[in-house]
Amino acid sequence: MKLFDVYPRYETELVRGEDVHVWDASGRRYLDCYGGHAVISIGHAHPRFIRRINEQLSRLPFYSNAFPNALQEEYAQALGAISGYPEHQLFLCNSGAEANENALKLASFHTGRQTVLAFTGAFHGRTSGAIAVTDNASIRAPFNTGHDVVFVPLNDSDALEKAFARHAFAAAIIEGMQGVAGIREVDAQFLALLRDRCSAQGAVLILDEVQSGFGRTGHFFAHQRAGITADIVTIAKGMGNGYPVAGVLITPSIKASHGLLGTTFGGGQLACAAALAVVEVLAEQPLQENVAEIGSWLTSRLAAIEGVREVRGSGLMIGFDAAVPAKDLRALLLYEHAVLTGGGGGAATVRLLPPLTLTKEHATELSIAVAAALQQLHAQGESV
Numbered sequence: 001m002k003l004f005d006v007y008p009r010y011e012t013e014l015v016r017g018e019d020v021h022v023w024d025a026s027g028r029r030y031l032d033c034y035g036g037h038a039v040i041s042i043g044h045a046h047p048r049f050i051r052r053i054n055e056q057l058s059r060l061p062f063y064s065n066a067f068p069n070a071l072q073e074e075y076a077q078a079l080g081a082i083s084g085y086p087e088h089q090l091f092l093c094n095s096g097a098e099a100n101e102n103a104l105k106l107a108s109f110h111t112g113r114q115t116v117l118a119f120t121g122a123f124h125g126r127t128s129g130a131i132a133v134t135d136n137a138s139i140r141a142p143f144n145t146g147h148d149v150v151f152v153p154l155n156d157s158d159a160l161e162k163a164f165a166r167h168a169f170a171a172a173i174i175e176g177m178q179g180v181a182g183i184r185e186v187d188a189q190f191l192a193l194l195r196d197r198c199s200a201q202g203a204v205l206i207l208d209e210v211q212s213g214f215g216r217t218g219h220f221f222a223h224q225r226a227g228i229t230a231d232i233v234t235i236a237k238g239m240g241n242g243y244p245v246a247g248v249l250i251t252p253s254i255k256a257s258h259g260l261l262g263t264t265f266g267g268g269q270l271a272c273a274a275a276l277a278v279v280e281v282l283a284e285q286p287l288q289e290n291v292a293e294i295g296s297w298l299t300s301r302l303a304a305i306e307g308v309r310e311v312r313g314s315g316l317m318i319g320f321d322a323a324v325p326a327k328d329l330r331a332l333l334l335y336e337h338a339v340l341t342g343g344g345g346g347a348a349t350v351r352l353l354p355p356l357t358l359t360k361e362h363a364t365e366l367s368i369a370v371a372a373a374l375q376q377l378h379a380q381g382e383s384v
């Protein structure tokens with residue numbers, strides 16, 4: 001059997017990781033400023049993560065939701081305490097898209113309405129409901145997106161007011177910070193206005209924190225910088241530090257009933273062990289402070305590099321546009337400078353989503369590599 005070939009892949013195979021570094025089969029070490037797509041939060045092979053998973057693996061890796069699971073209760077308590085959402089209810093599932101599907105379903109169920117408000121540049125996943133609220137032509141194009149979705153330009157308050165005047169929404173769904181769009185910040189006033197209009201209309205406000213959550217922007221959730229509370233928050237990626245686990249945080253006014261949502265694997269014992277290790281480490285170590293400090297230092301270092309046109313983002317969720325094609329820059333960073341980075345957004349955009357444990361030393365190494373690679377490409381006559 002052959003693999004279904006849907007991923008353009010680099011040649012390097014990664015076989016081991018530790019904290020902010022990964023190694024290939026030949027023993028070469030790389031600085032991981034991509035985090036396996038914003039997934040590695042507390043660092044590769046964190047000792048707490050390994051211990052928690054190993055203990056659970058030898059005890060009971062999985063049993064279904066037909067039986068009580070004390071680890072789920074423990075996780076809900078711990079997440080409530082650390083996230084600023086102690087009163088919300090938790091539904092555990094398996095991926096970011098699945099979390100968003102469940103959030104959209106709950107919003108329709110709760111309001112009895114169908115229309116959903118989404119924003120230009122949005123990415124919410126690749127299942128049919130999630131793809132329908134995604135604003136990315138290359139991802140949406142070949143599929144049936146028969147959902148009732150209204151797209152409004154991000155950060156355009158007038159357009160937002162007009163949309164609420166014209167439609168009765170079941171939900172508005174928005175990323176705490178847009179990721180796949182190439183790191184686009186949502187204005188705090190815009191988020192506050194959206195919160196206000198959703199409340200006035202009885203629409204459910206869904207904050208997709210799949211990429212921007214778990215301290216990545218220097219806040220536990222990116223939307224918390226605007227001082228707002230969401231009705232539903234969706235989480236994945238950094239939640240499991242590499243173990244696939246996701247969740248939906250649901251306001252107490254949406255009532256559960258048996259059979260309303262469900263999943264076979266969601267909240268299995270191993271997934272809970274992995275997720276517990278992450279919140280325990282985040283509760284014990286000041287990683288959010290580290291993210292804020294290193295992030296703002298790195299942002300200003302990058303902005304000062306010749307050939308870097310624009311730097312966006314907050315904490316360790318950073319996007320920058322280069323004066324050369326990003327795919328060439330990223331390949332050079334990988335093969336010659338042993339630094340992993342992400343793409344997304346435009347042809348010039350590089351995304352940085354490293355583990356939250358990145359130090360100033362690592363950030364220095366990264367900025368030196370970016371400057372050197374840009375110089376090399378410039379000398380070869382490259383530009384976008």
Ligand SMILES: Cc1ncc(COP(=O)(O)O)c(C=O)c1O
Nearest residue numbers: 095096097123124125179210211
């Ligand atoms: C903001 C956001 N929402 C949802 C998703 C989809 O998550 P998954 O790939 O786990 O389905 C992603 C993935 O990149 C994302 O960035």
